[in-house]
Amino acid sequence: MTNVIERLGAWAVTRVGEMGRMLLFVLSAFAWLARPPLRFHQIMKQIHFIGYRSTFVVVLTAGFTGMVLALQGYYSLRKFGSEGLLGSAVALSMIRELGPVLAALMVTARAGSAMTAEIGIMRITEQIDALDTMAINPMQYLIAPKLVAAVIGVPLLVAIFDVVGIYGGSLVGVDLLGVSEGAYWNSVQSAVEWKDVYGGILKSISFGLIISWVCCYKGFYTRQSAEGLGSATTEAVVLSSVLILVGDYILTSLLL
Amino acid sequence: MIKMVGVEKKLGGQPVLQGVDLSIPVGKLTTIIGGSGSGKSVLLKHMIGLMQPDRGEVWVGDVEISRLSGTPLNDVRKRFAMLFQGAALFDSLSVFENVAFPLREKLRMKGPEVGRRVEEKLQEVGLEGMGHKFPAELSGGMRKRAGLARALVMEPEIILFDEPTTGLDPLMAKSIHDLIVKMHRRFGFTAIMVSHEIPEIFGISDWVAMLRKGKIALMATSAEFQRTTDPEIQEFISVGGTVALPGSLVG
Numbered sequence: 001m002t003n004v005i006e007r008l009g010a011w012a013v014t015r016v017g018e019m020g021r022m023l024l025f026v027l028s029a030f031a032w033l034a035r036p037p038l039r040f041h042q043i044m045k046q047i048h049f050i051g052y053r054s055t056f057v058v059v060l061t062a063g064f065t066g067m068v069l070a071l072q073g074y075y076s077l078r079k080f081g082s083e084g085l086l087g088s089a090v091a092l093s094m095i096r097e098l099g100p101v102l103a104a105l106m107v108t109a110r111a112g113s114a115m116t117a118e119i120g121i122m123r124i125t126e127q128i129d130a131l132d133t134m135a136i137n138p139m140q141y142l143i144a145p146k147l148v149a150a151v152i153g154v155p156l157l158v159a160i161f162d163v164v165g166i167y168g169g170s171l172v173g174v175d176l177l178g179v180s181e182g183a184y185w186n187s188v189q190s191a192v193e194w195k196d197v198y199g200g201i202l203k204s205i206s207f208g209l210i211i212s213w214v215c216c217y218k219g220f221y222t223r224q225s226a227e228g229l230g231s232a233t234t235e236a237v238v239l240s241s242v243l244i245l246v247g248d249y250i251l252t253s254l255l256l
Numbered sequence: 257m258i259k260m261v262g263v264e265k266k267l268g269g270q271p272v273l274q275g276v277d278l279s280i281p282v283g284k285l286t287t288i289i290g291g292s293g294s295g296k297s298v299l300l301k302h303m304i305g306l307m308q309p310d311r312g313e314v315w316v317g318d319v320e321i322s323r324l325s326g327t328p329l330n331d332v333r334k335r336f337a338m339l340f341q342g343a344a345l346f347d348s349l350s351v352f353e354n355v356a357f358p359l360r361e362k363l364r365m366k367g368p369e370v371g372r373r374v375e376e377k378l379q380e381v382g383l384e385g386m387g388h389k390f391p392a393e394l395s396g397g398m399r400k401r402a403g404l405a406r407a408l409v410m411e412p413e414i415i416l417f418d419e420p421t422t423g424l425d426p427l428m429a430k431s432i433h434d435l436i437v438k439m440h441r442r443f444g445f446t447a448i449m450v451s452h453e454i455p456e457i458f459g460i461s462d463w464v465a466m467l468r469k470g471k472i473a474l475m476a477t478s479a480e481f482q483r484t485t486d487p488e489i490q491e492f493i494s495v496g497g498t499v500a501l502p503g504s505l506v507g
Contacts, residue, residue, distance in 0.1 A: 037364070121347070129306055130344040133337065134358045134410075135330035141361070 025220070026213050029147055032140035042145035043152075050111045050146075050212075051153030055160065057106050062161040065098055066090060066168025073169075074177050083177075087184035088191030090169030094162045095192060095200045101248050103161040104207035107154055108240045112215040115146060116236040119219025120229040128220070143220065147212045154208030155201055162200065199255040206251060207244050214240045257282045257414065257446055258303055263312035263322075264470075265298060272298050273309070274470030280463075285440050285447040287457045290467035291492070296450040297341070299467060300416050303448065304336050305329045316414075334362075337412040341419045343403035345391040351378070352387030355405045362410070377405040381435060397428040401435065408439060417449040429453060433460050454493050458482055466492070 073089045119142065122128050131138045166188060173179040218236035222229050258280040265273040272295040280286050280303075290296050301307040302314050305321050314322045316332050324332065345354045355374045359365040365373075378384055381401040391399060400420055407415050417436065421429035433453070437460045440447045451457050457464065458478045465475035466489055474481065474489055484490060 125342055125347075126340045126344040127346055129301075130338070130340060130346075132306055133304055133333060133416075134362060135333040136358075136361050137330070 021221075022213070022217050025143075025217050026147070026209075029139050029143045029216075032137055033144040033148065035140065039141060039145050042141065043148050046145045046149030047153050049114075050107065050149050051156055054107050054110050054153075054157055057110055058103050058157045058161050059164050061102055061106050062094075062099070062164035063168040063171075065102060066094065066165030066170075067172045069093055069098070069165070070169035070172040070177070074173055074179065083173075083179050084183040085187050085191075086169070086173045086179050087166075087187035090173070091162075091166050091188040091192050092196060094165040094169075095196045097248070097252070099158045099162040099165060100200050100203035100207055101244060103158045104154060104204065104211060104244045105241055107150075107157060107208075108211050108215070108237055108244065111150075112211045112240050113233050113237050115212065115215040116219040116222075116233045117229065119143075119216060120222035120232050123220065123222050124224055124229060138220075143216045146216055147209065150208040150212035151205055152208075154211065155204040158200060158204035195255070199251070202255070203248060203251050206247055210243045210247060211240050214243065257317055258448070259313075259315040260299075260302065261313040261315070263299075263302060263309045263314060265295070265302070265307065265309050267298070271470055273302075273312075276312070276467070276470070276472055278465060278472050278475065280446060280448055282446050283444055284462035285437070285449065285460065286463040286465060287449045287451050287461040288465045288467055289451060289454060289457065289492075292452075294467045295470060296467055297418050300338075300418055300448065300450050304333060304338060304416060334410075335413045336416065337407035337410060337414075338416040339400065339403045339407050339418065339420055341422050343391070343399040345399060345402055345406070347391055349390075350387060351383065351389050351391070351394070351402045351405075354391070354402060355387075355409050358406065358410050373409060374405075377409045378402075380408070380439070381405045395428075396423050397432060400424070400432050404432075404435065404439065408443065411443065412445060414446045414448070417447065417451075419450050419452065421451065421453055430456070433457075436460070458493075 069090050070086060073086050074083060077083050077085055077089065119128075122142070128138045128142070131141060170181075170184055174181045174184050215236040218232045218239070222232040258278075260276050260278040263273050263276040263278075264271070276299060278299075288296050288299060298307060302309055302322075303316070305314075305324060309322050312322065313320050316335065319328075319332055321329060321332050345351070346357065349357065352374055355377055356370050359370050359373060374387065375384070378387055381404050383398065383401050383405060386394075386398065386402075391402070394402065404420075420436065421432050424432060433456060436447065436449070439445075449457070449461070458481070461478050463475060464478055464481040466473045466481075468488070474484055474486060476484070481489075482493065
């Protein structure tokens with residue numbers, strides 16, 4: 001019994017310690033960000049990597065999500081003779097929930113895992129130590145630009161996700177299932193309010209921060225082996241995804 | 257210039273350094289030898305503040321660096337350069353960009369001056385015309401040369417070499433040793449090298465120190481070191497035999 005309590009205590013101490021290290025990590029990155037020089041080129045490079053290069057997978061996911069949402073929504077709404085509300089059902093689902101969450105999960109899978117692997121390899125091959133020896137702070141050069149890029153890039157991807165998803169819904173609802181085009185777009189326009197868009201933006205900024213924070217942290221403190229790098233990448237993707245879903249619930253409950 | 261006093265360090269609960277006292281002579285090439293896992297690289301990392309001792313002091317000039325961090329530590333590091341075991345070149349940058357990196361990022365240097373200094377250093381290490389290649393396209397020896405060019409480009413006072421010939425064939429290892437000696441004589445920096453290459457290191461080093469059981473067992477000039485009567489050290493170095501300073505390196 002004492003053994004179990006001891007192990008539980010040790011586990012709790014480790015977790016709390018890890019959370020503390022994670023918090024110090026992100027605070028340190030933001031503190032270095034505030035100090036000159038501003039690495040504008042690095043930030044743009046990361047926005048290109050996280051944002052632009054994730055566009056294809058985000059558009060693909062958004063299109064099919066909107067289409068399946070319209071398909072399901074149409075048959076549910078038809079039972080009540082409310083097919084005209086299909087546009088609002090698709091748009092609100094997209095803007096409030098699916099856009100931020102699914103886009104963030106796709107970015108985690110594509111860019112977040114790559115971030116962890118890149119930083120982890122730099123750690124294992126002593127490239128991060130090399131930065132230190134050149135008196136260049138890795139937090140400022142390597143981590144801070146990724147945090148900024150994700151906070152800028154993810155909301156832009158979510159905006160694309162929302163638009164493509166709503167058009168995907170229109171493709172199925174209007175062009176395939178025969179809902180009136182006017183009714184679809186009118187219902188989108190009347191249902192979506194500024195607070196829905198604002199909530200979506202707030203969520204996507206938070207998710208961008210979560211992805212870059214967790215993935216950079218896991219890469220930066222990866223263990224010095226190929227196995228350690230593999231575990232770090234897996235942990236980064238799993239932890240980011242879980243935090244996105246938990247964060248989505250918390251933010252939704254606060255925003256409603 | 258670099259002085260370590262009673263440095264102790266444990267890694268994963270295991271004692272690695274157990275009271276290292278060491279003074280590195282200025283402007284000389286000092287080589288640290290010792291068995292595998294004896295803590296040579298750990299010792300080197302303490303000198304540049306990549307690791308902090310559990311106890312003891314590390315002095316660089318008149319600055320005690322063992323508890324420094326942030327800008328004060330970076331100010332000390334500006335006097336250093338380091339050539340890592342695997343060269344630690346940035347994979348995503350070409351050789352030219354790697355060598356130019358400290359100039360651009362640290363000195364904020366721009367324009368043709370960067371190109372001139374990088375090409376000069378690449379030529380000195382025998383990599384002229386290779387600037388466009390990426391690290392993945394280079395052989396082990398070429399990577400070390402590129403790493404050396406990057407270390408030299410800032411013209412540091414002190415250069416640390418962490419097993420610079422590991423993984424190279426004997427001819428390539430010799431050419432890297434020759435290059436280090438040539439650059440050391442030309443630029444006059446203080447060189448501290450960790451190496452397994454016995455007896456070759458006796459031919460190129462001014463001073464040799466041996467790390468044994470977490471302490472410096474002996475530090476002496478190359479010639480004196482080879483004449484030691486300590487049976488354990490004799491056994492360690494006799495595996496490779498003794499060597500006289502090669503004619504090409506005399507003077």
